[in-house]
Amino acid sequence: MSKELSYLEAIREALLEEMRRDPKVFVLGEDVGAYGGAFGVTQGLYDEFGEMRVIDTPISESAIVGVSIGAALRGYRPVAEMQFADFISCAFDQIVNQAATLRYRYGGRASVPIVVRAPSGGNVGGGLYHSQNPEAWFIHRPGLKVVAPSTAYDAKGLLKAAIRDDNPVIYFEHKYLYRRAKGPVPEGDEIVPIGVAATRREGNDATLLTYGAMVAPSLEAADRLSKEGVEVDVIDLRTLLPYDKAAIFASLEKTNRVLVVHEDVKTLGIGSEISAVIMEERFDTLDAPVMRVTYPDTHPPFSHVLEGANLPNADKITGALRRLAAY
Numbered sequence: 001m002s003k004e005l006s007y008l009e010a011i012r013e014a015l016l017e018e019m020r021r022d023p024k025v026f027v028l029g030e031d032v033g034a035y036g037g038a039f040g041v042t043q044g045l046y047d048e049f050g051e052m053r054v055i056d057t058p059i060s061e062s063a064i065v066g067v068s069i070g071a072a073l074r075g076y077r078p079v080a081e082m083q084f085a086d087f088i089s090c091a092f093d094q095i096v097n098q099a100a101t102l103r104y105r106y107g108g109r110a111s112v113p114i115v116v117r118a119p120s121g122g123n124v125g126g127g128l129y130h131s132q133n134p135e136a137w138f139i140h141r142p143g144l145k146v147v148a149p150s151t152a153y154d155a156k157g158l159l160k161a162a163i164r165d166d167n168p169v170i171y172f173e174h175k176y177l178y179r180r181a182k183g184p185v186p187e188g189d190e191i192v193p194i195g196v197a198a199t200r201r202e203g204n205d206a207t208l209l210t211y212g213a214m215v216a217p218s219l220e221a222a223d224r225l226s227k228e229g230v231e232v233d234v235i236d237l238r239t240l241l242p243y244d245k246a247a248i249f250a251s252l253e254k255t256n257r258v259l260v261v262h263e264d265v266k267t268l269g270i271g272s273e274i275s276a277v278i279m280e281e282r283f284d285t286l287d288a289p290v291m292r293v294t295y296p297d298t299h300p301p302f303s304h305v306l307e308g309a310n311l312p313n314a315d316k317i318t319g320a321l322r323r324l325a326a327y
Contacts, residue, residue, distance in 0.1 A: 001188075007181040010152040011041050011117075011173060014159035015079065017189070019049055022077065025163060028055040029064055029081030029117075038083045039119060039178055061090035068114040069099050077113045077163055085120035085172060086132045099168040100143030111166040115159070120148075121174040121213055121263055122300050123311055131300035131307070133212075133264040138170045139241040139273070145194055146241040148172040150215040152183045154238055157192025165194060172240075174213040181216075197244035199251075203231030206324050207251040209274060210261040211237040214312060218261050221317035230325045240270055248274065249282055256287040257324050261317055266294040288327035293320045 005013065019025045026049075027042060033056040036043030046054040057064050061082055068078035082088045088095070099112045122131035138146050145167050149155040155173065162169035200215060201222050210218045215236050222232035233251045237243050252258055258278060260271035275290040293312045301307050 002184040002186045004182060005152045005156075005185040006179050007149075007152045007155045007173070008039065008041055008178040010156035010185050011159055012043065012045075013185070014156040014163075015042065015045060016048070018160055018163045019045070019053065024075060025077045025079065026053040026055065026071075027079045027081065028057050028067065030057055030059055030083045032056060032081050037081065039175065042081070061087050062094055065091040065094040065099065065114070065116060068116075069094060069102070069112055072112045072114045073102070073110060079115045079117060079163060081117045082119070084130050085118035085134055086129045088116065088118050088134060091116070092137070095138070095144070095168065095170070096141045100141050103167070104143060112168045113166045114168045115162045115171050116168070117171050117173060119175045120172045121176055122307055123176045123213065125302060125304050125307065126175075126300065127302035128299050133172075133262070133295070135170075135172055135240055136264055136269050139270055143168070144241060145169045145239070146172070147194060147239050148174070148212045149192075149238060150174075150177070150181070150212050150236050152181055152185050154192050154198070156185050157190050158194065158238065160189075161191045161194050164191075169194070172212065176213050192238070195239045195242045195244060197238055197247040198236045199233065199247070200236050201232065201234035203233040204254050205230045205232065206257040206259060206321060207233045207235060207248070207255045208259045208261060208317075208321070209235050209237060209248060211240065212263065214261045214263055217312065217314040218317055220314040221321055224314070224318050225321050225325070228322075230321065232321060243270070243274070245277065248278070252278065252282055252285050256285055257327070258286075258290045259293065259317070259320055259324050260290065261293045261312055263295055263312060265297045266292060267297050269294055288324055291320055291324050293317050
């Protein structure tokens with residue numbers, strides 16, 4: 001059985017189900033309690049579980065993650081909310097120097113099962129401090145897992161998987177998708193495994209790799225190319241660390257051409273890493289250079305018009321696919 005849920009509702013349902021299933025799961029963050037969170041994701045949790053499991057915190061991301069790490073070491077499974085992913089930088093030390101390294105430092109005798117929820121992304125007119133895509137900071141760090149769902153189905157299934165994982169997981173949920181991405185979500189205990197990509201569209205002429213809010217415009221671009229006789233394999237990575245290299249290579253073997261699309265800036269985004277790995281390990285398979293469509297190396301403006309000019313969209317992706325197919 002499944003029901004139609006928004007991306008936001010799917011996240012909330014995952015939290016509710018996991019908190020009911022395991023009394024060691026709790027939620028903490030700024031305004032997550034009676035207020036229900038800045039975006040309403042945690043509405044209703046406080047009423048059911050109370051202030052000891054839905055904890056309002058001071059405005060200190062470092063403290064939120066630090067408390068989560070300590071609780072995890074005592075056997076709990078905290079889900080920490082960063083009100084905006086931009087401010088995850090305030091907790092950078094706790095995440096990359098503490099959470100990511102503890103299992104290694106203790107020789108495997110300790111685990112840090114925390115989830116850091118990070119509402120990310122633009123196209124909402126949020127400007128400098130409320131629109132960033134900081135995922136590349138964390139895919140660089142051994143010891144972390146990083147996920148970025150694009151659908152309501154995956155938003156629920158990946159969050160449940162993240163909560164049950166014994167490693168720290170950074171869970172990037174795109175703000176633009178909260179109430180726009182809707183779809184069937186299974187009732188009950190459906191898990192989306194971390195580290196497994198999903199093929200959203202089959203094609204033999206080019207591979208398009210993407211994730212998060214860029215899946216929808218990528219599929220639109222692929223549909224346009226189909227009308228021109230070019231069939232595009234659209235792969236939703238879903239997990240950014242560890243990403244599904246096998247799925248990427250399997251698609252590349254069919255198509256011999258790759259385009260990477262992400263909303264993060266171009267320099268040292270995940271597209272850079274994927275391009276390098278393909279060059280090192282599958283160079284002989286390529287019939288064209290790996291191409292990228294990304295946000296430019298600049299800050300998010302407040303202006304909707306300027307932001308729209310910066311964001312990757314179906315037109316830009318379509319143009320890149322044409323160039324790739326014609327190479």
